[in-house]
Amino acid sequence: MMVNRRFLYWGVFFIAAGVAMLIAASGFVDSEAAAQVLSLWPVLIIALGVGLLLRRTRFDLAGGMLAAATPGLLLGGLVVATPRVVPHCGDVGPVTFATRQGSFNGAAVVDLRLACGDLSVTTAPGSDWRLESGNANGSDAIISASPDRLSVASASRRRAFDLLHDADVWRLSLPIANRLDLAAVVNAGRGRFDLAGARLGTVDVVVNAGDGQVDLSAATVSRLSLSANAARVSLRLPAGGDLDADLIVNAGSLDVCAPSDLGLRIHQSSVLGSSEYTGLVRHGDVWESPGYQMANHHADVTVSVNVGSVDINPVGGCQ
Numbered sequence: 001m002m003v004n005r006r007f008l009y010w011g012v013f014f015i016a017a018g019v020a021m022l023i024a025a026s027g028f029v030d031s032e033a034a035a036q037v038l039s040l041w042p043v044l045i046i047a048l049g050v051g052l053l054l055r056r057t058r059f060d061l062a063g064g065m066l067a068a069a070t071p072g073l074l075l076g077g078l079v080v081a082t083p084r085v086v087p088h089c090g091d092v093g094p095v096t097f098a099t100r101q102g103s104f105n106g107a108a109v110v111d112l113r114l115a116c117g118d119l120s121v122t123t124a125p126g127s128d129w130r131l132e133s134g135n136a137n138g139s140d141a142i143i144s145a146s147p148d149r150l151s152v153a154s155a156s157r158r159r160a161f162d163l164l165h166d167a168d169v170w171r172l173s174l175p176i177a178n179r180l181d182l183a184a185v186v187n188a189g190r191g192r193f194d195l196a197g198a199r200l201g202t203v204d205v206v207v208n209a210g211d212g213q214v215d216l217s218a219a220t221v222s223r224l225s226l227s228a229n230a231a232r233v234s235l236r237l238p239a240g241g242d243l244d245a246d247l248i249v250n251a252g253s254l255d256v257c258a259p260s261d262l263g264l265r266i267h268q269s270s271v272l273g274s275s276e277y278t279g280l281v282r283h284g285d286v287w288e289s290p291g292y293q294m295a296n297h298h299a300d301v302t303v304s305v306n307v308g309s310v311d312i313n314p315v316g317g318c319q
Helices: 005-025 031-038 041-054 060-085
Strands: 098-103 108-114 117-124 128-135 142-146 149-153 168-175 179-187 190-194 199-208 211-215 220-229 232-236 243-250 253-257 262-271 274-277 281-283 286-288 297-306 309-312
Touching: 098 142, 108 117, 108 168, 117 128, 117 179, 128 149, 168 179, 179 190, 190 199, 199 211, 220 232, 220 253, 243 253, 243 309, 262 274, 262 309, 274 297, 297 309
Parallel strands: 108 149, 108 179, 117 168, 117 190, 179 199, 190 211, 199 220, 211 232, 220 243, 232 253, 243 297, 253 309, 262 297, 274 309
Antiparallel strands: 098 128, 128 168, 142 149, 262 286, 281 286
């Protein structure tokens, strides 16, 4: 029986990548250890070269499998370790902060674009917002404010992945008296969103090559979109109100914590991804929390995982 070696090698590649991610997801090897192992990447490159050389010898099959497995292991390791390997340009803080504040008259839109650094968003009573912003090299953030909109962007926003650029630190307080639509992009940095008491229409958060913490547990949200691209993100879902959400993971990891009384339904599509749905029951292609139909509030969530991992209600909670 002839074996199609093309399919065999692709199978070895996917298995190697999947095994690397599953080992890390199981907790036997954490992302710190994976990052340390990846520092030995020249050894894997040597293994790849040896595999290619063997393909012209009587060890052709073994060489081809080695050449296929090596990039698979690299890819799987990068998925786990990327948030640790990517240097955070927010490690150097600013010397001084500038304060800007204002008020919203009614419903408002908040748009945040951080190119490099650290973003912290919290809430406060009333209709006033307050922003403290600083930069390691003294560059001012680009701020545009009106009674119904607040936009904040890094001065280096057109070069979001230039890690040699100076870092911003933003501390933003948003009001809970106004209904807000929030959009935020965090590139090569850290984003922390503690939105207790907020009344949110749509929330759109994108984290690229960084860390993100999104806490909606004490907020109300109608629509959520969250993307983790080569990033590590944790998400706490709201306890009150009904929610539609799209969660996308590309070469990253996402932890999701849901309240015990929330009716949670998960629809998933996955390409070379791993998922762990603790406490959920599978019904065909859908995962649901027990008693979904009887819950007072529901979250209908679509999860798309491309070379990454998603953990619903992870052991130890969302960090």
